[in-house]
Amino acid sequence: MPDMQTYWSTIATAAPEMYLTAAICAILLIDVFAGGARRPRLTGTLTLLALVGLAWVAVDFGSVAVRTTLFDGLYVADPLALVLKLSGLLFTAIALLYSGPALARRGIAGGEYYVLALTALLGIFVLASAGNLLSLYIGVELLALSLYAMIAFDRESPVSTEAAMKYFVLGSLASGMLLYGISLVYGLTGTLDLGEVAQRLTVEPSLGMIVGVAFVVVAVAFKFGAAPFHMWVPDVYHGAPTAVTLFVSTAPKFAYFALAYRLLSQALAGVSPTWTVMIAILAVASLAVGNLFAIAQANLKRMLAYSAIANVGFILLGFTTGTAAGYQAALYYTIVYVLMTLGSFGVILLASRRGFEADDLDDYKGLAARDPLLAVGMLMLMFSTAGVPPFVGFWAKLAIFESLWEAGSLVLVVIAAIASVIGAFYYIRVVKLMYFDDAPAQPRGEAGASLRFVLGLNALAALVLGLVPGVLIDICRNVLG
Amino acid sequence: MQGFGILSLLVWLPIAGGIAVLALGDRRVALARWLALAVALATVAITIPLWMGFDRGTAEFQFVERLPWITAFNSWYHLGVDGISLPLIVLTAVMTVPVIIAAWTVIEKRPAQYYAAFLIMAGLMIGVFAAIDGLLFYFFWEAMLIPMFLIIGVWGGPRRVYATIKFFLYTFLGSVLMLVALIYLYVQGGDYSLRALHELPLTLVEQRWIFLAFLAAFAVKVPMWPVHTWLPDAHVEAPTGGSVILAAIMLKMGGYGFLRFSLPITPDASRELDWLMIALSLIAVVYISFVALVQTDMKKLIAYSSIAHMGFVTLGSFVAWDIVAATGSLHGAGMGLDGAMVQMVSHGLISGAMFLCVGVMYDRVHSREISAYGGVINTMPKFAGFMVLFSLANSGLPGTSGFVGEFLVIIASFKANFWYAFLVATILILGAAYTLWLVKRVVYGPVANEHVAQMQDLNGRELIVLGSLAVGVLVLGVWPAPLLEVMQSSIHHLVEQMTTSKLPL
Numbered sequence: 001m002p003d004m005q006t007y008w009s010t011i012a013t014a015a016p017e018m019y020l021t022a023a024i025c026a027i028l029l030i031d032v033f034a035g036g037a038r039r040p041r042l043t044g045t046l047t048l049l050a051l052v053g054l055a056w057v058a059v060d061f062g063s064v065a066v067r068t069t070l071f072d073g074l075y076v077a078d079p080l081a082l083v084l085k086l087s088g089l090l091f092t093a094i095a096l097l098y099s100g101p102a103l104a105r106r107g108i109a110g111g112e113y114y115v116l117a118l119t120a121l122l123g124i125f126v127l128a129s130a131g132n133l134l135s136l137y138i139g140v141e142l143l144a145l146s147l148y149a150m151i152a153f154d155r156e157s158p159v160s161t162e163a164a165m166k167y168f169v170l171g172s173l174a175s176g177m178l179l180y181g182i183s184l185v186y187g188l189t190g191t192l193d194l195g196e197v198a199q200r201l202t203v204e205p206s207l208g209m210i211v212g213v214a215f216v217v218v219a220v221a222f223k224f225g226a227a228p229f230h231m232w233v234p235d236v237y238h239g240a241p242t243a244v245t246l247f248v249s250t251a252p253k254f255a256y257f258a259l260a261y262r263l264l265s266q267a268l269a270g271v272s273p274t275w276t277v278m279i280a281i282l283a284v285a286s287l288a289v290g291n292l293f294a295i296a297q298a299n300l301k302r303m304l305a306y307s308a309i310a311n312v313g314f315i316l317l318g319f320t321t322g323t324a325a326g327y328q329a330a331l332y333y334t335i336v337y338v339l340m341t342l343g344s345f346g347v348i349l350l351a352s353r354r355g356f357e358a359d360d361l362d363d364y365k366g367l368a369a370r371d372p373l374l375a376v377g378m379l380m381l382m383f384s385t386a387g388v389p390p391f392v393g394f395w396a397k398l399a400i401f402e403s404l405w406e407a408g409s410l411v412l413v414v415i416a417a418i419a420s421v422i423g424a425f426y427y428i429r430v431v432k433l434m435y436f437d438d439a440p441a442q443p444r445g446e447a448g449a450s451l452r453f454v455l456g457l458n459a460l461a462a463l464v465l466g467l468v469p470g471v472l473i474d475i476c477r478n479v480l481g
Numbered sequence: 482m483q484g485f486g487i488l489s490l491l492v493w494l495p496i497a498g499g500i501a502v503l504a505l506g507d508r509r510v511a512l513a514r515w516l517a518l519a520v521a522l523a524t525v526a527i528t529i530p531l532w533m534g535f536d537r538g539t540a541e542f543q544f545v546e547r548l549p550w551i552t553a554f555n556s557w558y559h560l561g562v563d564g565i566s567l568p569l570i571v572l573t574a575v576m577t578v579p580v581i582i583a584a585w586t587v588i589e590k591r592p593a594q595y596y597a598a599f600l601i602m603a604g605l606m607i608g609v610f611a612a613i614d615g616l617l618f619y620f621f622w623e624a625m626l627i628p629m630f631l632i633i634g635v636w637g638g639p640r641r642v643y644a645t646i647k648f649f650l651y652t653f654l655g656s657v658l659m660l661v662a663l664i665y666l667y668v669q670g671g672d673y674s675l676r677a678l679h680e681l682p683l684t685l686v687e688q689r690w691i692f693l694a695f696l697a698a699f700a701v702k703v704p705m706w707p708v709h710t711w712l713p714d715a716h717v718e719a720p721t722g723g724s725v726i727l728a729a730i731m732l733k734m735g736g737y738g739f740l741r742f743s744l745p746i747t748p749d750a751s752r753e754l755d756w757l758m759i760a761l762s763l764i765a766v767v768y769i770s771f772v773a774l775v776q777t778d779m780k781k782l783i784a785y786s787s788i789a790h791m792g793f794v795t796l797g798s799f800v801a802w803d804i805v806a807a808t809g810s811l812h813g814a815g816m817g818l819d820g821a822m823v824q825m826v827s828h829g830l831i832s833g834a835m836f837l838c839v840g841v842m843y844d845r846v847h848s849r850e851i852s853a854y855g856g857v858i859n860t861m862p863k864f865a866g867f868m869v870l871f872s873l874a875n876s877g878l879p880g881t882s883g884f885v886g887e888f889l890v891i892i893a894s895f896k897a898n899f900w901y902a903f904l905v906a907t908i909l910i911l912g913a914a915y916t917l918w919l920v921k922r923v924v925y926g927p928v929a930n931e932h933v934a935q936m937q938d939l940n941g942r943e944l945i946v947l948g949s950l951a952v953g954v955l956v957l958g959v960w961p962a963p964l965l966e967v968m969q970s971s972i973h974h975l976v977e978q979m980t981t982s983k984l985p986l
Contacts, residue, residue, distance in 0.1 A: 383627055388653075389620045395551075398616075401661060402554070405668045413664075417657045424653050428630065428646065436634040436642050473553040 013077040014070055015061035016054060016085065017125050023050040024118045031111030043111035044100050047118060051093045058085050069131055073193045076131035079479040080261070083331070084128040088254040091338050092121050095250055097454050098342070099243030101447065102349045106241060108154050116153075117247060120146035124255040130262055133182045133192040140178065140223070143255050144171050147248055151240040163239025170222070170232045178219035184212030185268075194267040201270030210274055216263055217278045223256045224312045226282045227289035234293075237305035242352065242359065245301060246345040249308055250338045253315075257334045260319060265327055272322040280320040280412065286313030287419040294426045301359045303426060304344055307385065310423055311337045317400050317416055321407035324480055329399035332476040336396040336465070343381040343458040350374055350455055353446040364430060366439030373452065374445070375434045377459035384462040386427035387420050392465035392472075399473065486546050487531055488560040491570065492608045492621075495524050495577070499600030507593045514585065517596035521581050524574045524603065535567055537966055540974030542613055542676075550617065556673045559614035564971030565740055566610040568822065568964060569733055572829045573610065575953075576729045577603040579946040580722040583837055587844050588636065588720070595636060598628040599722055606730050610737060615663050615673040622734070623656055629723070629731070636720040644711075644718035651711040652701055659698035659738075662691045666746070679745040682983050688750035695743045702735030703791045706765045716784035717849070721840030724780060728787050728832035733825045736794040740818070744798065745978040751799065752979075758799035763904045765792030770911035774918070778849050779839045782919055783832060786875060789908060790828045796905060797821030797890040801979060803897035811976050813896045818972045819965060820889030826964060827874075827882035827957060834871045834950040838864070841943055842923075845936045851922050855929025861938040865924045867947040872920045874954045876913035882957035 027050060031043045062085065067078040096117060103109040123143025130136035148171065152164030186192055188209050189200040205213070218229065225233040237245050264275050290310025297303040315337070318330025351358035351367065351374060358364075368375040384391030397420055404413045465472055498520030505513040536543055542561030550558040562570060580599050588595045605628070608621035626649055633645035667673050670681040683691070701708045712732075716724050744751050751758075766789050773785035798821045801814035841864060842857065843849055858865035874881035877888075887908065895902035928934050939947070957964065 388627060389624045394620075394623070398554075398660070398664070402664050402668065405661075405664050413661055417661050418654075421650065421654045421657055425646070425650060428649055431630070432634060432642055432646065435631060436645075468550075470549075470551045470553065473551060477553055 011070055012061050013064060013068055014075055014129070016058040017122065017129070019057045020050075020054055020118065020122050020125060023054065024115060024122065027111070027118065028115050031115065040100075040104065040109040040111055040113075043114050044096065047096060047114040048093060050118070051089060051096075055086065055089055058082065058089065069195075073195065074132045074135045075129050076194075077129060080331075081128045081258075083475060083479045084254045084258050085125050087335055087338070088121060088124040088128070088251045091251045091254075091342055092117060092124075092247070094342055094454065094458070095247040098246055098346045098349055098451065101451060102243040102352065103153075103241070105354050105446065106154065106243075108241065110153075113150065113153055116146045116150050120150070120247070120252065124251060124258075127255040127262075128258045130258070131194055133186060133194065133197070133267075136194075136259065136262060137175075137178065137182065139255065140259060141175060143252055144175065147252065150244050151236060151248060153244055154241050157239075157241070159239040160241060160244075163236045167232050167236050174219050174222035174229070177215045177222070181212045181215030181217075181219060184208055184215065188212065194262055197267040198269055201268070203270065205271040205274055209271060213268060213271060213275050214278065216268070217275050217282070220256070220260045220263065221282050221316075223259060224253075224316070225309055226312050226316055227285040227309055228282075230286065230289060230309045233309055234302045234305040237308070238299060238301045238359075242301065242345060242348050242357065246342065246349065249304070249345065250342045253334055253338050257315070257331060261327060264319065265322075269322075276320050276322045279316050283313045283316035283320055284412070284415055286310060286316065287415060291419050291422040291426075294423070297426075298361055299359055300348060300361050300364065300430070301345075303361065303430075304341065307423070307426070308341065310419065311385075313419070314397065314400050314416065317412060318403055320409065320412065321403050323403065323407055325406050326403040328476045328480045329396075329403040331480060332399050332473055333396040335472065335476070336392050337385075339458070339465075340381050340385045340393055340462055343377065343455060343462065344385070346451075346455045346458060347374060347378045347381065349445075350447040350451060351445045353443065358445065361430065361433060364433045365437040367434040370439070370442060371444045373456070377455050378434060379431050380459040380462055382427040382430050384466065386424040388424070390466045391462050392469060393462070394466060395469040395473065484546065484548065486544060487527060488544050488546055488562065488611045491524060491527050491531070491574070492560070492604050492611060494527070494604070495520055495600040495607070496604035498523075499597040499604070502593055502600060503597040505593055507591055510592050513593040513596060514581075517581050517600060518578070520600055521574075521578045521603070524607075525578060528571045528574045531562070532567065532571060532967075535562070535564075535967060537564070538970060540564070540970040545613075550614075554616060554667070554673065555671060556616040557614050559617060559674060560611045561613045562611060564968040565737070565822065565975070567967055568826050569610045569730075569737055570607050572733070572826055573603055573606045573730050576725065576829060576833050579833065579837060579950060580725050582942055582946050583725070583840060584720075584722050585942055587840075590636060595632070595720075595722070598632050599726065602628045602632070602726060606734070609734055613675040615666070615675060615678055617673075618675075619656070619660055619663060623653075625731070626652060626656075629727070632723040632726075633715055633719045636723065637718040639718070640714070641718040644714040648711050648715040651708070655698040655701035655708075658694045662694035666691065675741070678742075679978060681746070682985070683747065685749055685753070685984060688747040688983070689753070692743055692747040692750035692754060695738065695747070699735040699738035699743065700761075702738065703732055703795060704735065704788060705761045705792075705795060706769060706788070709765070709769070709788045712788060713781050713784045716787075716836075717778060717780045721836060721843065724784075724836040724840075725833040728783070728836060729829040732787060732791055733829060736791065736798070736821060736825050739795065739798050740821070740975060744975060747983075748979045749982050749984055752802045755799045755802050758795055759803070759901065762792040762796035762799070763901065765789055766796070766905050766908050767911070770908055770915065773915040774911065776915075777851055779842075779851055779919065779923070780836070780849050782851075782915060783835045783839065786835075786912065786915065787828065787832050789912065790824065790832070790875075793824045793887055793890045793905065793908075794821045794828075796901070797824065797886075797893060800890075800894050800897045800901065801976065803901075804893060805980060807897055811980060813893055814976045814980070815972050816889055816896075817893035818975060819968065820886050820893055822886075822968050822972070823882070823889060823957075823961060823964060824886030827886045827954070830950055830953045830957070831871055831874045831881075831883055834867075834947060834954065835875060837946060837950070838868045838871060841939065841947075842936075846932045848932075851919065853930070854923040854933055856926045856933060857924045857936065859928050860933060860936045863939045863944065864947075867939075867951060868924055869920055870951055871954065872916045874958070876916045877909055880955070880958050882954045882961070884958055885961045
């Protein structure tokens with residue numbers, strides 16, 4: 001049937017999302033019917049296989065040379081979307097690799113967990129390819145609802161359910177803000193299509209548009225966890241089981257990047273002076289709040305949560321420039337940050353064992369003597385996050401500094417520089433605990449050799465990408481050129 | 482242009498060796514030790530063809546390697562040496578050997594990691610001196626903080642954690658400001674290569690800010706008064722090897738930074754602010770010498786002495802314009818820079834040797850307090866001989882390397898202004914005072930207590946270490962010509978750069 005084929009060729013670019021949806025349904029069904037004690041393991045393996053297939057589909061169908069729109073502009077395929085999707089996919093897969101055994105140890109391993117991770121990934125995909133305010137919103141909600149459920153996954157734990165509840169209430173509020181902002185933008189431009197919004201913006205924004213932009217910015221800030229909309233971050237990071245935190249704190253960042261980029265940098269590019277100021281205030285507030293509060297934390301997960309707020313400040317600094325170089329730097333920073341965060345939470349998982357979460361900073365005293373390889377991995381990740389060469393975190397900060405300088409924002413450069421010095425303190429404090437302090441003898445974490453191998457690769461990636469940073473930087477430059 | 486070569490080997494051989502030592506681990510410590518020594522010696526051996534093959538007649542960078550690194554930032558893996566960096570590279574390679582030997586049986590806690598840290602440090606420090614791309618320079622410059630942070634923190638004294646975090650944050654803050662300046666230069670010129678940075682035209686206002694940003698990084702490293710306070714803490718708490726590398730090499734990076742970045746990139750700002758640099762240098766020499774006098778801790782005393790001696794380096798570097806103004810010729814300006822360079826190499830040997838001497842005593846008595854010693858010469862005559870020799874060199878005795886650098890700087894500052902010379906020459910008195918007083922209290926006199934009475938004289942290992950450094954100090958003191966000859970063209974070129982204004986006429 002030639003007709004069918006013609007039709008398929010017009011929508012083939014969206015094959016990754018279709019494949020993923022089908023895979024989610026299939027895995028959910030298999031999980032229900034293929035019972036037995038081995039159920040979570042089977043689902044986990046199937047999920048990883050599905051992700052491998054998804055990577056192939058995404059590259060084969062989703063890679064387009066030029067920006068392509070489908071479904072009347074609801075769906076956009078461009079190189080940026082592909083990079084965001086592949087990053088989200090890769091880091092979701094690694095997160096699932098890390099978290100499987102940890103969930104089993106806590107006795108909460110269930111097939112639903114994998115399905116929820118996949119629906120979250122679908123949300124990331126939809127957001128990455130959103131070409132319309134509606135598809136954008138669907139992506140946000142799909143992702144958010146999956147995350148709420150994942151955080152509450154340990155039903156027995158009051159801390160987890162409390163964290164999920166907090167996230168849900170505040171998240172709903174943020175969704176409302178987003179919807180309200182979107183409705184104002186729609187009302188003033190008369191279109192939901194992001195491209196058309198960009199065309200219909202007046203040079204001098206009306207008061208209504210400024211209010212709409214403000215609501216959108218607040219929603220973006222909430223999703224990213226930027227100060228002063230960061231209240232949920234420490235509680236969620238701390239309250240959720242580490243295996244879930246690992247996922248919540250990493251792959252969704254790509255979706256939020258897409259949200260910020262599609263909404264602010266593309267659709268609202270015409271009024272960028274309005275929102276760059278707001279973003280700059282949020283960025284500086286995040287750097288201050290994140291770095292200062294992180295120093296006071298005694299819990300590693302909470303410390304990493306505040307560190308996340310500070311790092312989001314750096315990502316937002318890239319957006320404040322309103323230039324392609326700034327967005328490239330922000331994308332690079334996001335990828336690098338997610339890589340390092342994944343490793344850091346991976347270390348917590350590897351150091352933990354049944355009945356011992358290893359999430360207090362003091363639990364890391366003397367880790368170098370107890371488990372030298374794990375300590376070296378954490379050392380590399382901490383120095384990388386602090387932005388010390390030869391690790392990749394240095395280049396991420398450098399890219400941000402450079403884009404700020406090119407935009408001529410001297411004040412922001414200096415603030416960022418000082419923030420990175422303050423930040424260095426609490427990262428090297430973890431190294432201090434591991435290497436300089438002695439601790440009473442404790443058993444090592446229970447993690448198996450394969451997980452340790454994954455962590456090794458993760459830490460090594462931080463080093464190799466630091467020694468040879470060109471490839472990843474070039475990718476980020478090309479997709480946002 | 483050129484591919485990998487001898488400089489890459491110098492940078493990466495110690496690093497690869499360090500990783501190999503790390504992999505051997507503490508279980509096969511004897512093997513790790515010998516491997517570390519072999520790598521350190523091999524690194525020294527590689528510097529020999531570098532030194533021999535170096536063309537003394539040109540100021541161009543030699544042994545250049547240039548490979549694409551980060552095309553997005555137009556940054557290259559670009560290595561090369563000239564007369565300023567070559568002596569410091571050789572010094573780095575040479576000083577790593579005694580550090581390894583000195584630790585031979587002394588370091589009991591995680592020895593393999595200790596050797597590995599120093600080998601990796603050596604590679605990174607050679608990278609700092611060999612990099613002629615601004616970003617690559619910064620890459621090595623910062624990376625070096627990690628092993629040093631661990632060396633002080635793991636193997637240091639009782640207050641090691643405080644000292645090492647202070648060290649890290651102090652230097653990190655200074656370095657970040659330098660990075661900000663470097664990126665600004667790149668945004669202006671679109672190139673990180675050192676030669677391009679040297680030639681980049683800059684207004685006086687730009688130069689002033691960039692100079693201050695560089696100053697933040699280099700002044701902390703040198704360290705100059707008043708940002709020197711991390712050094713006594715770090716030195717005192719660091720293990721012997723850490724102190725040696727800190728004093729012998731890491732402080733030189735600050736001096737090198739002034740010669741390589743501040744003077745050629747911001748000549749007009751350097752000229753405008755030379756009064757500040759001269760004032761800070763003189764304060765370092767005079768005030769810090771007085772501070773050294775009252776120390777009761779041997780390592781602290783030598784640390785303060787280092788700050789005072791590094792004051793000569795910064796003075797020699799920045800006194801040039803006053804000389805030109807006073808004499809009208811460029812010749813004298815070069816003399817100050819010559820002195821600064823010789824002083825760096827010489828201080829590297831002498832301060833390293835002094836810290837090794839303290840280490841030798843510390844290993845036996847486990848105290849750094851001057852009052853814990855007395856009459857060491859009675860139980861350790863060989864050691865006393867070396868200690869006296871290095872102390873005399875530290876106070877600038879003619880015939881030792883300490884004299885050459887100080888003398889050149891004093892003569893140069895005499896040409897500039899009598900009072901500079903007068904003030905800086907006080908080190909000949911003050912330096913002699915604190916060093917010889919130290920010797921008097923520690924080495925001479927009757928045996929102070931039973932600990933001293935039980936001290937064993939130098940063993941063969943220590944004899945080799947101190948002996949070879951003594952030879953270096955004496956040879957350089959009697960016959961500094963080969964060193965001056967290597968530097969000549971580059972110093973001449975630097976004088977031209979710093980006296981050529983970048984401002985539009």
